[in-house]
Amino acid sequence: MRTFIVKANGAHTAYDFSLKDLPGTSGRIDLLCRFLNSAFLLSHGIRKNVRVWLLLYGPPKPPKAIRFEGAELRARLNPDELSTAKLIVKALKAGEGLREPAKELEVLPGIYVSNLTFEDVIRRTLKGSELYYLHEGGKPIGKVNFGKNVAFVLGDHKGLSNEDEAFLDGIAERVSVGKKSYLASHVVAYVNITLDSLGVP
Amino acid sequence: MRTFIVKANGAHTAYDFSLKDLPGTSGRIDLLCRFLNSAFLLSHGIRKNVRVWLLLYGPPKPPKAIRFEGAELRARLNPDELSTAKLIVKALKAGEGLREPAKELEVLPGIYVSNLTFEDVIRRTLKGSELYYLHEGGKPIGKVNFGKNVAFVLGDHKGLSNEDEAFLDGIAERVSVGKKSYLASHVVAYVNITLDSLGVP
Known part of the structure; x- marks a missing residue:
C-alpha cells in the first residue's frame, strides 16, 4: 500500500475559482490534478494500492482534506486535468457545510472530504505505514529498504514550511529522488515506477 | 541533449476541436500537453537541453510535426494543460497553409511546425543522437550506457504500429522503464530524473 500526502498551502478550500483558469484562480489546484494523475494512473487502469491525501490550506476556510482511495474509486479518474478538477470541486462543495473536526464525508465512492488537518492525517498514516518526506537533501530513494506499507509527504510548488518540517522531524525519514x-x-x-521496480506492493 | 519523440496516431492536425474537452474532441492532444510538461518542466524553470517532436497523425491532414526547442523557448511553457494546448493550437493554425514537405515554420521562438513525417524526424535525429525506443520489453534503463546525445521514441496511449516498430528495428535500441x-x-x-541521476547532460 502506497500513500501520497501533499500539503497545498494556497489551494482554495471552497469552489470560488474558475475551471477555465485553474493556475490563476484556484491557488494551484491544477497541480493537485496532475498529482492525482501521477499517483493513480497506469496506461490501462488505475493503481488500486494507492491512497492520496490532498491537504488544502488556502482561502476561505482551511483546512480541507480530500482523500482518494484507489481500491474504492468507481468514478473513473481520467487523465486530463479538467475532469479531475471537477471531482475536487464536487468534494469542496460537499465539504462546505461540514463542521465536525474529524468526520469524513463520502462524496463519491472512494472520495472523502473532511476538516482533518495535516497533523491529523500524518498521525493517522503513521499507525499503519512507514513515513517518508520527499526532500532534495534526503537519502537516495534507491538505497532505502521499503516495507509493505509506505507513505510519502510532499510539499507544493513552494515546499513545506519550517513548522511543518519540524513536525515531521523524527517521524519521517527524508528521502530524495535527486538534487x-x-x-x-x-x-x-x-x-511509483521506482517502487514497482523494487517490488514494493 | 535529450530528444523525446512521440507519435500520436489520433491527434488532430487542424484546430477543429474544443479546448473545453480535449480528451473527447482532439484525438488526445491532452496527452501531448502532459508529455511536454514532463519533458521540459522543472520546479523552477525549464530544461534547456531538451527537444520534443510531436508527430500528429490524426485527421484532417496528417502528418504535422511540431518541434519544441528548450534552448530557444521564450513563450513560457506553463505546467497546466490548457495553456500548453493553446501553444499547440497556435502551431496547427500556422501550419495550415504549409505545402512544402520539409520546411519548418517558426511559430513562436523555439516552436516550429512542419509536414515532416515520423520517418523524416527519426532520420534527422539519428544524425546527432543515439536512438532508443521506450518499450516494456526492452533493456532496463539503469543498465544502458548513455552517451551525450540521446533520443527516445514513444508511442501514444495505443502504442506504435507494427510498421513503425519495423522501421525502428535495427536503428533504435529498445529500452524499458519497467514491465x-x-x-x-x-x-x-x-x-528525465533517471538521466539526471546518471549524469547524462
Missing part, C-alpha cells in the same frame, strides 16, 4: 527541484507530479510518477 | 504499461508522460518524467 534538482522537481515538480511534485513528476516526483510521484518517479516514485 | 507495466505506463502513461507516456510518466515515462518521460521517469526518464
